[in-house]
Amino acid sequence: MAFSVKFNDVDLSTIVDGFTAITRNIGAGWTNTVQPNPIIGADFTQNSINSKSITVNFIANVKLDRFTSVRKALASALNVKQPAALIFDDDPNQVWWAVPDGTPTLDESSFYQAVGSITFLVPSGVSESVETNVLNASNSGGQLGTITNNSDGSVDIEINNTGNLETFPTIEITNVHENGYIAIAGKNGAIEIGNRQEADGVVKPESEYLYDSKYDTSFTKFKDVAAGTVNPQNNWLATNGKLEFQTDGLRLKDKGTVGSCWWYESNDFTSRFKRSCWSS
Structure with a gap:
């Protein structure tokens, strides 16, 4: 050969x-x-x-x-x-x-x-x-390294580098329960993803409902905005739009009307000009 x-x-x-x-x-x-x-x-x-x-x-x-x-x-x-x-x-x-x-x-x-x-x-x-070595639960404790699951929910991973130079592992994480926060800490640094405060303890494996009409068949929980109400985030935006239940779900029926505004000069030293608006 x-x-x-x-x-x-x-x-x-x-x-x-x-x-x-x-x-x-x-x-x-x-x-x-x-x-x-x-x-x-x-x-x-x-x-x-x-x-x-x-x-x-x-x-x-x-x-x-x-x-x-x-x-x-x-x-x-x-x-x-x-x-x-x-x-x-x-x-x-x-x-x-x-x-x-x-x-x-x-x-x-x-x-x-x-x-x-x-x-x-x-x-x-x-x-x-040429080959990629994979350390997982099935071969933990062998020549590739060890994975230890701790009582507090954290995981310790020790990887054995069988080469003669420094290398960087590729880490794949699969959550088996609801988790809004992941942190990986190593010898030379750490990386955090998500929100540490996401710990409500409620398991929701599926998407949460925006609105369920099963117990509100007449849609009584949808209320019209009172005339003259200003959008709390931006008074240029309308607040009197309407939703309508159509054959494929809720759709925007009417985007509403934006109130009228005018500008006037202010002497309160907070701004040179101010804006006043109302909705009709």
């Missing part, structure tokens, strides 16, 4: 006749930042992971028009505008997000076979897992 190198979902082993070497080295290299120490040496400030280069060497056997077809097929497979998945047969669970770097080579000077090389640049410098 031929060794497989896949790039951007293309198996390069179907284009060439074999891979003779792969240079991945160890890690991606590090850049260390220091500042001079006034007494001796230097003080360490920080370090960072560099980008990474991976070189693949291959062979192409002599066949009719073989070199031409290899050049065209590889050029097409390597033509990407952004990092694409690079996966090696001996480490299929790891993906390197890479782009071709420099000029791929193809030496056709040999009578028996051509040799070539492709260099890939991995901007992040690291690989990622």
